[in-house]
Amino acid sequence: MPGEFIDVIVDADIAKDAELAKKLEEICPVSIFAASADGVSIDESNLDECVLCDLCLQAAPKGKIQIVKLYDQ
């Protein structure tokens, strides 16, 4: 479920990449990403904390993560 203001969409292609998941968990300053052996999951309760720093976009292959500003729609 998206947040009130922000949604983060992780492409299925990279969602099971455990190494990337670890990286995403490490770099996100507001703990939106959680890593496990199965890959990455999104902590929905933190979505609206997103500070739009784009670090996750830089860490992932281009276009594989989308930050959606729901208030723009």
Added chain:
Amino acid sequence: MRFYEYEAKELFKRHGMPLGKGTVIAKTNAAADARAAFAKLGGIPVVLKSQVLSGGRMKAGAVKFADTADEAADAAEAIVPVEVNGQICKSILVEEKSPIAQEYFVAITWDGRAKRPVCVFSDMGGIDIEEVAETHPEHVSKTHFSSILPLTPRIAKEAVGATGVTGSDLNKLAPIVFNLMKIFLKYDLTLAEINPLAKLEDGRFIVLDGHIDMEAEARGEHKAFLDELGIDDDETRLARPPTPFELAGAKVNAADHRGVAGNVVEFDGNLGLVIGAGGGSLTLFDAVRNHGGKPANYCEIGGNPSMSKTKELTKLILSKPGVEKIAVMMNVVSNTRVDIVARGVIKGCLEAGKDPAETIAIFRIPGAWEEEGFKILEKYGVDYCDRSVSMYDAAGRAVAKLKG
């Protein structure tokens, strides 16, 4: 953060201030302890003073004199249940009763306008200094000094001498005032007051009562000293006990290290305030009142609080009975994100079951990420303004909206 009198005197004692003999007794076994204290002080007449964080003790009956052990026991029992401006007795300070020839007043505090500490001295102590300043202005001196440049005894002498005190009294008083100035600076105090500072019949000067307020933000710096006094980290030490609303505000602030959304003070109005930034809180609070508005609270937000922290503060303010709308206003911000605050207050409204467009009377936070913030506000139909609208006018718009 206010000190009890006995703590203030402990601080004074460590810095060589002249004090009378005294001892603190617990309130649980007051009568028996008062007898023991009376004997310990040599069986001389004593004064028993309730330890509360408020003035007005004498009027409330929380200060009593005793010439015998029985009288001391009775006085202690009588003092314990007395409430002084909502404050209950913590313990009782039993001191020798001093034969007073004259009373003086000295206080060091901050002069916000001069942006410097000021020493207020009067040779008419023991009574309300505001009253003295009005009726006998020539008996009150105000002497500013620097908190940066080295402090010299001359400034203390000037402060005392300005009220006409001369000779031996001037020479004895000046070091006490100078010492108080040094204590004020060393401990990051917002108030260091001695009233009365008494001249005894034998010519000695002693501190009869002292008030100390420490800057709350300086608690960490002086933790070792506060620990020695037995002051716990969670003791707020305000002039009145915090209300449940204020305690809840402190909890919101403490729950998340990101930024500030706290220092909530409860008032009885109907306009909730989410305000802050570089003195903005005080300015905006005053502006609301100047426009005839009735704030439901004072608060301080800043330092880029997280969305959830702002949200929780908003929900808390909206939960206060009688709050119909909130005004979200800050000075121009550079280290707080406008969009994050916008998200927080809107989500707070939504989680409180309220329509942000109806509930937020005005959103006036210009600064970092404002374009993003304004997009969010537009989406939810919230009335907002940028820096072209002054804080004063924004407050006026909020008050007008509430008045309908």
